[in-house]
Amino acid sequence: MSRVRVGAVGAGWWATSNHFPILAGRDDVELVGVCGLGPELETVRDQFGFGMATTDYAELLDQGLDAVVITTPHDLHYPQAVEAIDRGLHVLVEKPVTLSAETGWDLAERVRAAGVHFLAPYGWNYKPFTIEAKRLVDAGHLGEVQHVLCHMASPTRGLFAGDTNHMRALWDSETSAPDPSTWQSPSRGGGYAHGQVTHSSALLFWLTGLRAASVMAKVSNGGAAVDLFDAAVIGFDGGAIGALSGAATLPDGNPYQVDLRVFGTEGVLLLDTERERVSLHRYDGQQWDLEIEPGAGAYECIVPPNRFIDLVTGASTENNSDADVVARSVELIDGMLRSAAAGGADVAVHERKATAP
Known part of the structure; x- marks a missing residue:
């Protein structure tokens, strides 16, 4: 082509x-x-x-x-x-x-x-330090995942609950600001879960291969029309459990927080974009502490559009955010919001196939 x-x-x-x-x-x-x-x-x-x-x-x-x-x-x-x-x-x-x-x-x-x-x-799925973390996990150094912590916070109060013009200034857009009818409308997918937790959960699912099975969640609007704060307890296929949190109210200028901690049968993975550190420490004493350039943890989305074209031309075969990763993130957020609407009830994220006796 x-x-x-x-x-x-x-x-x-x-x-x-x-x-x-x-x-x-x-x-x-x-x-x-x-x-x-x-x-x-x-x-x-x-x-x-x-x-x-x-x-x-x-x-x-x-x-x-x-x-x-x-x-x-x-x-x-x-x-x-x-x-x-x-x-x-x-x-x-x-x-x-x-x-x-x-x-x-x-x-x-x-x-x-x-x-x-x-x-x-x-964007974070394509950072060099997350790719190296994925390599360590795929090599088996973490073992079987037993527990995860997935946290994200960002300076996005205005996007979800106020004047969206500040987002245009931050990203140098020459067109109009984000439309509040999208980002601040529950029926159109507004709110922190769909708008930001989608990032942290997609990173988690790509890194670990996990799939959520059940979730109990609470959300708080903080006076807005949509969720600004999210908290959930998750059960995953295979028996792992996890905790998830999200907050839209970091002060402007603060770095985005994406903090994943994954506990496995062989070791523990720590990935923190705010303090720019990634480590995998095994129980047998082996350790990997990655060197990350200052500023590399900040969010940017340069690689994904380029990678998309490279996939189409055949220049690359690596897709770190394919339709399967997307579906796992979407179904978790869907389950979280259903649980929150039901007062924090334990809801099934997906239907489980019956096993033969």
């Missing part, structure tokens, strides 16, 4: 500040068309060199595309991804990819059936 013909649906703050500059800078990408709403659409088309602009998604899909980048409001991701996958297109979908366990696993099944590449751009 000489150049990957890419169409984009969604032309808001994140696409224009991150994905489009990356794609426009690649010689092996042709930006065929962009689909969106609002008066800035033609400006976006001209700024990044898209061949056409439209408000009609079907018209975009009819342009002979190879791949689609979806960065629309959360509740539109699933139907738009389905249309693209069913046409045999490769798809990058922003998080949260879907809002329910059923739709998350449906996408994974469709991706397998169609034989296309599917990537959710979780």
